[in-house]
Amino acid sequence: MATLVAEHVNKVYEATTPGQSATHALADFGFEASGHTFICLVGPSGCGKSTFLNLVSGVEKPTSGSVTVTAEGKNARIGYVFQDPRLLPWRTVLDNMIYVHDDGDRKTRRQRCMRFLEMVDLAHAADKYPAQLSGGMRQRIGIARALSIEPDLLLMDEPFSHLDAITARSLRTELQQLWQATGATVLFVTHDVNEAVQLSDRILMMNKGGTLYADIPIGLPRPRLLTDRDVVTQQADVLALFEQMRAEPIETETAETEGANH
Ligand SMILES: Nc1ncnc2c1ncn2[C@@H]1O[C@H](COP(=O)(O)OP(=O)(O)OP(=O)(O)O)[C@@H](O)[C@H]1O
Numbered sequence: 001m002a003t004l005v006a007e008h009v010n011k012v013y014e015a016t017t018p019g020q021s022a023t024h025a026l027a028d029f030g031f032e033a034s035g036h037t038f039i040c041l042v043g044p045s046g047c048g049k050s051t052f053l054n055l056v057s058g059v060e061k062p063t064s065g066s067v068t069v070t071a072e073g074k075n076a077r078i079g080y081v082f083q084d085p086r087l088l089p090w091r092t093v094l095d096n097m098i099y100v101h102d103d104g105d106r107k108t109r110r111q112r113c114m115r116f117l118e119m120v121d122l123a124h125a126a127d128k129y130p131a132q133l134s135g136g137m138r139q140r141i142g143i144a145r146a147l148s149i150e151p152d153l154l155l156m157d158e159p160f161s162h163l164d165a166i167t168a169r170s171l172r173t174e175l176q177q178l179w180q181a182t183g184a185t186v187l188f189v190t191h192d193v194n195e196a197v198q199l200s201d202r203i204l205m206m207n208k209g210g211t212l213y214a215d216i217p218i219g220l221p222r223p224r225l226l227t228d229r230d231v232v233t234q235q236a237d238v239l240a241l242f243e244q245m246r247a248e249p250i251e252t253e254t255a256e257t258e259g260a261n262h
Pocket residue numbers: 013023024025043044045046047048049050051052191
């Protein structure tokens with residue numbers, strides 16, 4: 001479990017070609033989270049969701065403000081699941097898992113990875129190559145690989161958006177169970193409100209310009225099925241708020257001209 005603190009985060013991408021304006025990807029964005037909680041960042045395309053994950057993972061630095069992730073006072077272990085699982089085609093499934101581990105002898109690493117492949121029901125595919133698997137299987141391997149480092153914080157960036165609806169639906173159900181079996185804090189990015197309500201304890205709704213629009217607790221019991229009336233009702237409520245946000249004018253002028261000292 002991790003503690004994540006983001007305070008007054010601004011991220012400005014400077015123009016790279018003349019005539020282009022700078023992009024204010026995140027504007028005074030912030031929240032705190034800790035414990036065994038599943039958080040979804042929801043927002044329209046370009047609102048800064050992936051940018052925020054890149055700041056959390058340390059791939060990028062904020063222009064101003066701060067993002068810290070700790071686990072019991074120490075640096076947190078962070079796992080990352082991408083939209084595309086980024087498996088190396090020339091390595092077997094098991095070798096794709098093992099190479100992210102740099103501790104212990106090969107036998108120990110192999111056993112650990114097999115345990116996580118079993119968790120996603122893919123132990124039988126250990127010696128196959130990624131091209132021999134379906135898209136859903138590859139994404140489950142991406143998830144197993146991220147979980148196998150036993151992360152305090154798991155970052156997931158639209159992990160199911162490339163999959164067909166039926167596969168995505170069953171992976172959402174599987175992910176709920178997997179997460180409950182781990183102690184990880186999860187930060188899951190999606191532009192799909194229904195997915196966010198089904199999965200999360202808390203939804204951070206982001207608006208264009210990289211601002212936080214709403215912080216919504218989701219207290220529904222798990223497992224959550226799309227046929228549960230309470231799930232459907234809450235999905236409709238959150239979607240209504242999302243549409244309300246989309247209908248409001250956005251002060252892009254302010255976001256772009258205030259720069260990093262906001
Ligand atoms: N490396 C970069 N250089 C310049 N601009 C960038 C860079 N990365 C992101 N941006 C810009 O920052 C804004 C936020 O992008 P980001 O990728 O975080 O959005 P997103 O919410 O993840 O969108 P999507 O749902 O489409 O994935 C966009 O306007 C994007 O064009």
